[in-house]
Amino acid sequence: MLCLVILLSSAIFPSLGLEIVFEKCEQLVGFDLVESTLRVRKYNRTMPVLNGTIIMKADANDSFMVHTDLFHSRLGNQQFNHYPMKLPTSGMCEFIDHIHNNYPEVRELIINFPEKGACPITARDFHILNVAFPSRLVPPILPKGLWKMFSTVKEGNVDRSVFEVTVRAYSDNYF
């Protein structure tokens, strides 16, 4: 649902010496449930950050399933291949608990992040203010290049929201 969610799902890969920056964050589907002003902007010359507000207009419980699909462009030239990594799918409340348990620092990056154990996640505004990609959460095995992630929240077979996030992973300030 949130670009964040993607950011968080992506945190399954950890990093060392890899720099990861946001390139793009866009909501594609689900404006009746979620309204987002999240944008990638330049904080300064070298640092892209995510900034904006996600308005979640209804409560969400574990009937809302979070799915993530990952695409990789090794050369960073926009030719993406589906990346064959099985990413966990979980209910919204489980997902939030997973973040509390495994990536407690993420909570600090999102204003109004739900409390641990909360279910349903009640309707609210999430604010993300000038947050750079937390590269340190990502494993060093992550291949360089452009990564495009689709985070879909499904209720049954219905896509309730879809976000697309692109990040660039590089080392030595170079591709």
Ligand SMILES: *[C@@H]1O[C@H](CO)[C@@H](O)[C@H](O)[C@H]1NC(C)=O
């Ligand atoms: C951009 O901002 C970050 C965080 O304040 C800082 O660490 C970095 O040195 C800045 N870069 C430039 C080129 O000003």
Ligand SMILES: *[C@@H]1O[C@H](CO)[C@@H](O)[C@H](O)[C@H]1NC(C)=O
């Ligand atoms: C950053 O996001 C906040 C919260 O949505 C908003 O008030 C602010 O105008 C945004 N800043 C910029 C420079 O877009």
Ligand SMILES: *[C@@H]1O[C@H](CO)[C@@H](O)[C@H](O)[C@H]1NC(C)=O
């Ligand atoms: C989620 O909430 C709806 C509406 O209150 C309810 O019908 C459904 O059983 C709940 N799902 C779960 C997994 O608790």
